[in-house]
Amino acid sequence: MRLSLLALLLAVVGIWAIEHDSVCEEGSADCPEPSHLVIRLAKRDDTLAAAIADQHDMRVVGRPFLDSHYFLEHVDDSKKTKRHKREAVERLRDSADVEWVEEQRPRSRVKRDYTFFDDTADQSFSTNDRHKRSDARDPKRYWPDPLYPEQWYLVKGAVGNYDMNVIEAWDLGYTGKNVSVSILDDGIQRDHLDLYSNYDPMASTDINDHDDDPTPQNNGDNKHGTRCAGEVAAIAGNNQCGVGVAYNAKIGGVRMLDGPVSDSVEAASLSLNQHHIDIYSASWGPEDDGKTFDGPGPLARQAFYKGIKEGRGGKGNIFVWASGNGGQRQDSCSADGYTTSIYTLSISSATFDNHRPWYLEECPSSIATTYSSANMNEPAIVTVDVPSGCTKKHTGTSASAPLAAGIIALALEANPSLTWRDMQHIVLRTANPTPLLNNPGWSTNGVGRKISNKFGYGLMDGGALVKMAKKWQTVPEQHMCTYEYKLSEPNPRPLTSRSILNFTLSVGGCESGTPVLYLEHVQVVATVRFGKRGDLRLTLYSPRGTRSELLPPRPQDFNTNGFHKWPFLSVQMWGEDPRGDWTLTVETVSENRNLGGTFHDWMLLLYGTESPAQSNDPVYAGAVPVSASARHRADGTTQVQFARSPDPFAGFTAGDASFPAGDGFGGGDPTSAAASSVGGYMAADTEAKNPQELTYGDLKNAGNCHPECDDSGCHESQSATGCFKCRNLAQSQRNRAGFKCVSTCDAGYFEDKAQHSCKMCSPKCKTCSQQEVCDSCTGAQLLIDVDHYGQLDHGQCVAECPKGLMTDYDSDPLQPKCILPKNPCAKGYFFAGDGRGSGSCAVCHEACATCHGPSPVQCDQCNTGYANKTVGYCRPCCKSGEQPDVVHCGSLQILPASLLS
Incomplete structure (x- = not known):
């Protein structure tokens, strides 16, 4: 009986753990052997890490990452048996200086190109007409590089004389100077004649072989990263190959795909020199096979978060991602957790004749498009090759992401102050849908912008991007509102073949916190089980009528589990007012009547701002133009x-035109009576x-x-x-005497209801509910969301989660938390594990209703008759007349001192 209970327990733990298809249960036939051993110390200490490794017959390899994580490997690895290795890892777990240790298994990650017959001497699509058109358009920009005329996507060579308008950005003086781009891939040929003078060693490393030289193996399989690098920063005017989009940018590469790719490898790549690197370009991801749901693991998610919080001096790194090449297998980038991250710019592809490529994946998280390849006999992308020379056959969304990274580098040179969110704003606002409108599937969102699951907001426009970047004002702080759908009976809701269920949430602007009145990202986090996952379709409708197909049917996906709390992302409602009814439609397209399943839950996560992003944006009813x-x-x-x-859309017209003074969209003098009244204010x-x-x-x-x-x-x-007195709240002034009157407390203050005032939070907090109880943290710190855990308490901010707690990046991506591992045991029990995944359920202390350990200090909730309001652990409630500090009882409430005297 005990063995069966334990088996059931571990099965439950496994179900909770498997968020992605690449995560496997230890011991299963399809679970690969561990490829990387990683430890975490309390803080970076290279000497201590080396000593710990030496004590266990191991060595540290490579550089530390995420501040205090280290790669370790066994000395004389080939001579060690599996048992010896396992015992060494067990001893590591018992080390007092090691906060966390894990043997990590490789995950399947693929480059997002495909193979052409690559004959670099092939000039089949070169035309004198195209050459002349480039020269005639702008004689100053005719480069002598031999393949420059073949860069059709730069010289108006696409059908209809379209291109990505990069030459206009060059003519404005922007070529990528002082911007560093790193290509996360299979390496970079740093001594290539068309790259060497732009090579940036600070943006480069080799994680596969744990050294600093990113040069790829010359084996025919590792050309990908070098080709991507050439698109960004190939040197101009040197008679070599072609010209990079940002030909004066600094270019580096991380060799990380030429070997097993684990969560730690990805995290080490994404976190490399985040203070120095501006843009990371990644043209890879999970299998584009039409049957995989997969995304970044916990360490990679931590690297993304630290990047947007601390990278570039706090402005945030720019992560550019290729949307995927699974179109022929009817794959969707909504099943790719890298492209559905709010931290990435997901880039799609268009062909030279402005159509959808055969490999294109559709999803509402794609933000924009650049040109790439079409069929084999049609033009592709020109770039450098390995170990030397050039190619005109770079392909897929792999080629689109680096072009986007190069264009973004031009914008960063124009305005180095742009934050990661600023960049997403200006990319989608300047994208040009016109060349691509002949493709089916375009619609118009609630603020008049054209949107497409194929192409995002349209083709990136280098000239428009740098011009908007130059005048852009930093956007207000982003907030998140969470709305959870409470499923009535039956719960979970049964799903049958050929069925449609609608679930509606009413949104009022996030009354419990800072309002979100101007949308940016929208996520739906859902759990659905079905006999064939590929027969599910999920569609979201905004209050403004914008339809976003979050997940289309995927015929190749025969998974029988469904997905658990998967974060679908849409950027298609950007700029809309979220207030009103949101509807999620869950549809099964299966013709097999024997298939069934259950719909479990969904949450709506709305990211955005309380005020308009720019002064000339429309002002919605109930919002404020600039301040609170x-x-x-x-x-x-x-x-x-x-x-x-x-009506928040009264008089609103489509697009991002500059509105004249007095039109109600913020143009002209904001202090004039006309400007403040015409627009509904x-x-x-x-x-x-x-x-x-x-x-x-x-x-x-x-x-x-x-x-x-x-x-x-x-x-x-x-x-x-x-004011002599305040109508609502009096807020103390920072660094000066006196107070100001406010209706709600500013960020960094909390409301003291008893005194009708706003008091300052601790400097450790970004926002707080009490002076020392943070609701959110500054920088990339994590928030303790557990009561009475050792020396830490709920509301404290820490750099790393302490031993025994896990990092939660999913419930609130803007403020990750340290939480307890999910307890698989019944109420009143806790999981007494041995640190290796085994263990049993043990009874909580009698003071605890729920707990994470055996003592009353480890109660999560107190039992009936116990309280922890007076001190940090559960103890018997005080009887009438008893004083907590005299008889050591627990008060049911914190009483003011005046009432206790």
Whole structure:
């Protein structure tokens, strides 16, 4: 009985653990042998890591990553038996200095190109007409590089005289100077004649062989990374091959695909020199076979998060990703967790004749498109080759992502202050759908932009991108609202063949936190089981009528498990007002009546801002143009605005045109009465006609008080810091005396309801609910979301999760947390594991209703008759008249000192 219980327990643990198809259960026939051994220390200490490795007959290889993670390998590996290796790892787990250790298994990762017969001497699609058109268009930009005329995607060589308008960016003076791009791939030929002077060793390393030389093996299989690098930064005017899109950018490469690829290999690649590298370009991902759901593991997700939080001095690294080549197998990039990450720009492909390539995958997370290859006898992408020479046959979405990275490098040179979110904004706002509109599937979203599951927002436009980058204002802080659908009975809901279920959530702008009124990313996190996963279709409808097909049917996918809390992403509602009803449609297209399944749950994650991203964006009803309640004038006074129009789209027209002054979209002088009223907003009168003669102490009422002042008046007109008393909340000033009146507390403050005031959070917190209890952390720190865990408590911010806690990057991608591993045991029991996946369920202490360990200090919830409000552990509740500090009982509430005296 005990063995069967344990087997059941481990099976449950396995179900929880398998989020991706590449994760396998140890011991199963299809589970590969571990390829990498990784440890984590409390902080980086290279000397200590080397000593620990030596104690266990191992050695540290390569450089540390994610601050304090180290690759270890066994000395004389080939002479060690599996048992000896396993015992050495067990001893590592018992080391007091090692916070975490894991033997990692390789995951299947493929390059997103395909094979042409590659004859670099082939000039079959070269035409004098195309050459002349390039020269005539701009004589200053005719490079002597022999294959430059064949770069049809730069010289108006696509059908209809289209290209990606890169020459306009060059003519404006932007060529990628001072921007560093790293190609995460199978290496880079750093001494190639068309790359060497742009090579950046700080953006390069070899993770496969654990050294600093990214040069690929010259075996015919490792040309991919070098070709991608040439697209970005091939030297211009040197009579070699062609010209890179950002031909003055610094280019590096990480050799990481020429060997087993584990979560740690990906994390080490994505986290390389994040302070130095601006753009990471990746043209690989899970199998594009039409049957795989897979994405980044925990360490890679941590690397993404640290990159957008700390990279580029806090502005965030730019991660560019190829959307995938599984179109022929009817694959969808929605099943790829790299392209459905909010941190990546997913790039699709178009052919020279502006059509969908045969390999293109569809999904609503693709943000834009660049040109790439078509069929074998049609033009592809020109670039450098390994170990020397050139090719005109670079292919697939592999070729599209580096072109996008090069164009983005031009924009970063134009405005180095752009954040990772700024870049996503300007890429989608400047993308040009016009060349691609002859393809089926285009629609118009709720703010008038053309969208497509094939091409995102359209073809990237280098000239438009750099011009918008130059004048772009940094976007407001991004917030996230979570809406969880509560499934009524039957729960879970049964699914049958040829059925459709609709689930509707009403969204009100995130009343519990900072409102999200201007959408950016939208995620649906869902759990569905079905007898054939490929027969599922998921579609999301926004309140503005935008339809996003999150998951199309995939005929090759015969998986019988479905997917567990998979994060589908759409960028197609960008800029919309989220308030209203959202509907998720779950459809089964199976004709097999014997197939069935269950729909379990779904959450809607809305990312965006409370105010418009730019001053000339439309202002929605109930929103504020600039700050929490007011727009500040240049003269120091404040103009308060009040919503009047109930229709947030009244008078709104499509596109991102610059609106003239007085049109209600923020153009012109924001302090003028005309500008503030035409667009549905009315300015408060800034001059009091009949100020009341009120006094407060020795101060005389100035009249025309700020709306946050109460009726007692103010000593300074229209100033939130000039009130005698506050109508709502008084907020202390940072680094100065006095207070200002606010309706809600600013970020970095918490509300003291008893005193009707906002008090400052601890400097450790970004936001908080009490001074030392953080709700979110600064930088890339993690939030402890467990009560009374050792010396840590709920609401503390840490750089790494302590031993025994796991990192949760999924429930709130904007603020990852340290949580307890999921407890597979019944209520009142905890999983007493041995650190190797084995163990049993043990009874909690009598003080605990639920727990993560045997003592009352490890209660997650107190049992009936116990409380932990007074101290950090559960103890018997106080009886009438008992004082907690006298009889060591637990108070059911924290009482004010005045009531205890």
